[in-house]
Amino acid sequence: MTTADSVPPSDFIRDIVSADLAAGKHSQVVTRFPPEPNGYLHIGHAKSICLNFGIAREFNGVCHLRMDDTNPTKEDVEYVESITEDVQWLIRGWADHVLRFKKPGSGRPEAVSPAEAGAEPFYASDYFERLHDYAVELIKAGKAYVCDLTPEETDRYRGAPDKEGIPSPYRDRSVEENLDLFARMRAGEFPDGARTLRAKIDMASRNVWLRDPLLYRIRHAEHHHSGRQWCIYPLYDFAHCLSDSVEGISHSICTLEFEVHRPLYDWILENLQVPQPRPHQYEFARLNLSYTVMSKRKLMQLVREGRVSGWDDPRMPTICGMRRRGVPAEALRQFAFSIGVTKYNGVTDVAVLEHSIRTHLNQHALRRLGVLRPLKVTLTNLPENHSEQLAAINLPDNPEAGSRLIPFSRHLLIEQDDFMEIPPPKFFRLRPGGEVRLKYGYIIRCDDVVRDASGTVVELLCTADLDSKTGGATSNRKVKGTIHWVSAPDAIRAQVRLYERLFSVPEPDAGDGNFLQHLNPDSLQTVEAFLEPSLAAATLEERYQLERVGYFYLDKESQGQNPVFNRTISLKDSWSKGTAKA
RNA sequence: UGCCUCAUGGUGUAAUGGUAGCACAAGUGACUCUGAAUCACUUUGUCUAGGUUCGAAUCCUGGUGAGGCAGCCA
Numbered sequence: 001m002t003t004a005d006s007v008p009p010s011d012f013i014r015d016i017v018s019a020d021l022a023a024g025k026h027s028q029v030v031t032r033f034p035p036e037p038n039g040y041l042h043i044g045h046a047k048s049i050c051l052n053f054g055i056a057r058e059f060n061g062v063c064h065l066r067m068d069d070t071n072p073t074k075e076d077v078e079y080v081e082s083i084t085e086d087v088q089w090l091i092r093g094w095a096d097h098v099l100r101f102k103k104p105g106s107g108r109p110e111a112v113s114p115a116e117a118g119a120e121p122f123y124a125s126d127y128f129e130r131l132h133d134y135a136v137e138l139i140k141a142g143k144a145y146v147c148d149l150t151p152e153e154t155d156r157y158r159g160a161p162d163k164e165g166i167p168s169p170y171r172d173r174s175v176e177e178n179l180d181l182f183a184r185m186r187a188g189e190f191p192d193g194a195r196t197l198r199a200k201i202d203m204a205s206r207n208v209w210l211r212d213p214l215l216y217r218i219r220h221a222e223h224h225h226s227g228r229q230w231c232i233y234p235l236y237d238f239a240h241c242l243s244d245s246v247e248g249i250s251h252s253i254c255t256l257e258f259e260v261h262r263p264l265y266d267w268i269l270e271n272l273q274v275p276q277p278r279p280h281q282y283e284f285a286r287l288n289l290s291y292t293v294m295s296k297r298k299l300m301q302l303v304r305e306g307r308v309s310g311w312d313d314p315r316m317p318t319i320c321g322m323r324r325r326g327v328p329a330e331a332l333r334q335f336a337f338s339i340g341v342t343k344y345n346g347v348t349d350v351a352v353l354e355h356s357i358r359t360h361l362n363q364h365a366l367r368r369l370g371v372l373r374p375l376k377v378t379l380t381n382l383p384e385n386h387s388e389q390l391a392a393i394n395l396p397d398n399p400e401a402g403s404r405l406i407p408f409s410r411h412l413l414i415e416q417d418d419f420m421e422i423p424p425p426k427f428f429r430l431r432p433g434g435e436v437r438l439k440y441g442y443i444i445r446c447d448d449v450v451r452d453a454s455g456t457v458v459e460l461l462c463t464a465d466l467d468s469k470t471g472g473a474t475s476n477r478k479v480k481g482t483i484h485w486v487s488a489p490d491a492i493r494a495q496v497r498l499y500e501r502l503f504s505v506p507e508p509d510a511g512d513g514n515f516l517q518h519l520n521p522d523s524l525q526t527v528e529a530f531l532e533p534s535l536a537a538a539t540l541e542e543r544y545q546l547e548r549v550g551y552f553y554l555d556k557e558s559q560g561q562n563p564v565f566n567r568t569i570s571l572k573d574s575w576s577k578g579t580a581k582a
Numbered sequence: 583u584g585c586c587u588c589a590u591g592g593u594g595u596a597a598u599g600g601u602a603g604c605a606c607a608a609g610u611g612a613c614u615c616u617g618a619a620u621c622a623c624u625u626u627g628u629c630u631a632g633g634u635u636c637g638a639a640u641c642c643u644g645g646u647g648a649g650g651c652a653g654c655c656a
Contacts, residue, residue: 010596036656071655151654160652162584196654206585208652217654236656260586260651283587285649290593296656338605340595342588345649349593352606362619396619428617437615470615482615548616575617 009054011341013282017055017251025277026250029061033087034068034124034240037079037224039296040311041086041319043332043353044287049087050336051284052253053095062100062111064247066122070239072223080224082311084121086319088114090329102126111247124243125226131234131242132186134272135197135215139178143271144215145171146181147198154196157203158211165203165211185218188231192218197232201267209264213237241265242272244279252279255286256343287339288347290506292317293515307519308502314566315502315523325499326543326553326568331360347507357569358551365545366394369406369439369484370531372496372549374413376459376488379444381466382410390470392440406532407490408441413530415549418483419460421449424579428480430460437482439547443468484547491530495564496552498525529565538563545571 020026031052035045056063065087069075091099100111104118112119138144147170149157159165173181185195197216205211215238220231241264244252252265262281269278288294293302294317302308302316311318314325322332335356339348369392379386390408395401418429418436430436435445442464450459467473504520531546538544538554545551550570558564 015598034656038656068656074655154654155652158652160584163652164584165652193654208585211652214654219654233654235654240656256587257650258656262586285588338594342595344588344594346594349606352594355606358618367616396616426617439615441615443615475615479615481617484616545616545618548618571616571618573617578617 009337009340011284012343013051013251013253013284013341014055014058016282017059020250021059028250029056029059030064030248030250031056031061031253032064032066032122032244032247032249034066034243035083036068036071036074037076037083038071038074039079039300040082042294042299043289043292043317043319043322043335044294045086046090046319046332047287047336047339047341048253048255049090050333051341053091053098054337055251055253056098057095061250062098063095064100064111064122064249066124066243066247067225068236068240068243069123069125069223069225070234070236072219072221072226072233075224077224080121082320086323089323090319090332092329094329094333122243122247123225124239125223127239127243127246128226128230128234130246131239132232134242135182135234135238136179137272138199138215139182139197140175141271142175142200144197144199145173145178146185147171147196147212148194149196151193154214158208159203161206161208165205165208167203168198168212171200171212182216185216185232186230188220190218192220194218199238199264199268201264207260207263209237209261210267213264237261237264238268241268241279241281242274245269245274248275249279250277252281254281254283256283256345257286259283283343284341285343285345288345289317289353290347290350291501291503291508292350293503293509295509298509298515301516302502305516307516314497314499324553324556325566326551327357328360328364328543331357334360350501354569358572361543361545361551361568363398364395365543365551366401367392367396367547368532368535368544369486370494370496370529370535370546370549370552371413371415371484371486371491372498372527372529372546373416374530375416375419375457376450377412377414377444377485378459378461379410379412379464380447380461381463384410386410390440404534406440406534407487409487409489411488412438412485413488413491414460414483414485418481419446419457421457429483430481435465435479437468437479438485439482440470441485442466443474443477443479484549486530486532488530490533492533492536493562494529494531494535495562496527496529496567497555497564498527498567499523500525535563535565536561538565543568 033049033052053063067080101114101119102122103110103112147168157166196214198212198214201210203211214235216232219233265281312320312324335353388408389405391403392406393403423431430446437443444462444464446460446462448461449457452458500523502523503518505518508515508518543553551568552565553568555564555566
């Protein structure tokens with residue numbers, strides 16, 4: 001368990017849960033994460049997942065994963081599968097024990113561990129029959145009616161926030177007529193949009209969501225989970241609170257935009273015979289991240305227009321995208337806790353996320369050597385057939401991670417950036433006549449440069465101080481710079497994808513302009529890199545740091561002799577920052 | 583100009599009537615076989631005007647600013 005996972009955060013929602021428990025309002029804390037399966041989960045959802053699962057875990061409760069699938073025209077099994085996978089990946093090793101799925105084959109929702117055979121997430125659509133019965137109960141109580149207004153008329157009658165609504169002419173139908181019409185709606189006698197079921201509340205309410213809100217609409221459409229069983233579907237407000245009630249949710253946590261819906265949430269549960277204690281809704285501010293867009297619509301647009309390679313493109317703020325990029329789940333969780341939970345709608349600096357990622361990776365990523373943009377170095381005082389193995393540490397400050405051997409020879413490759421003919425002040429890498437240490441190896445001096453026809457330096461002729469090898473006689477000689485390298489004949493080739501922020505401005509969707517105009521044209525650069533041979537055995541279980549370069553993760557589609565690596569994130573670089581300013 | 587919500591350094595967050603703290607970012611220095619990491623230090627804040635109180639970021643009133651709400655979406 002990481003430090004982040006063991007420090008219990010505190011916020012206004014946890015304070016409420018804590019107080020409710022102390023007051024004996026609930027015997028057990030039951031939260032839920034209720035995504036609609038109409039898109040992929042992103043880091044904003046990760047905040048909500050960490051909140052709901054975190055609370056369940058801290059208060060010895062459980063958390064249901066529930067598909068909020070009441071709109072058959074927008075949802076798909078593709079999304080329920082990705083959502084289920086992403087949630088489990090995010091909480092693995094941290095909150096698996098509080099995650100609850102639906103017991104297979106049970107008519108009543110019964111929570112089981114996902115490990116149980118046949119277990120699957122909860123579905124709001126599993127409650128359609130029960131929701132229907134609740135609707136009938138409301139009709140019988142004279143608190144709901146069938147309305148024949150067209151969609152346009154319904155809008156007009158609703159009025160505006162500062163203008164009272166007008167009651168529907170169908171508002172006072174008899175209970176018998178409502179029952180009959182609702183049954184015929186269910187039986188499929190009417191076309192889409194012909195009639196709705198509405199709650200009878202208050203058309204003059206200051207809160208527009210209380211102006212006889214729609215409970216059911218007609219949709220002759222196949223549902224991804226319930227098939228063709230239904231042609232009427234409940235709307236969010238009716239389905240959500242009752243799903244919470246059916247599952248015995250104690251604290252229903254959602255984002256700020258549902259604040260105005262809370263009176264309706266409460267109205268429905270108070271006007272129906274539901275088990276007590278009933279759930280209550282609490283709202284927190286959704287995550288906004290700088291240099292990022294978060295809305296499903298915009299992410300969908302990036303995918304559809306081919307601006308990225310897919311939902312799991314490593315530049316996407318989706319959970320699957322970040323996973324593919326190499327962001328560890330622990331880093332995402334640590335981030336979620338570090339930003340807190342409030343009702344203030346602000347923008348979190350993406351640097352906070354990057355910091356969480358770097359902190360975790362610095363502690364866990366295996367160190368390797370690799371050159372992205374090669375410059376030849378020939379060690380003229382070494383014989384052509386010189387070959388030796390140099391020991392290299394896998395993880396500084398963690399001897400248990402052991403070490404490995406790196407081949408070393410007369411012909412090396414170093415980073416082009418690590419040599420300058422006419423360096424600026426304080427440049428302490430290689431220069432003509434200068435010395436530098438090869439990481440884990442010798443100190444070398446640059447004696448001469450070789451140029452091509454255009455005058456570009458294509459090779460450095462150097463001599464190695466043979467006593468300066470790590471552990472050798474003059475190994476303690478001070479040279480200001482240490483650079484990474486690979487042995488040219490031994491290096492493996494790899495495609496390395498260098499990712500940067502997808503957008504070049506802090507708030508790409510601010511203002512009225514098109515967010516696409518702020519796409520960073522350099523968000524992906526691909527290079528053919530040269531890596532130390534041990535990286536041929538790279539796996540998806542490990543993350544790597546190419547020393548002095550950044551953190552890298554094997555791409556999930558990488559295969560064969562020439563692997564593909566994604567740069568998760570660069571190392572902090574106070575040198576180029578300083579020179580850029582100068 | 584209806585209703586709901588929010589306002590603490592550049593950013594995010596803590597302080598629940600009693601010394602305004604933390605993290606990120608930024609900067610300076612030390613150290614360094616990663617210009618990373620680490621360590622030390624520094625800069626920057628309670629939207630505003632009143633009121634209550636011995637004492638207010640906190641409670642009250644007014645103002646200002648920001649966000650949300652008028653889908654048969656969630």
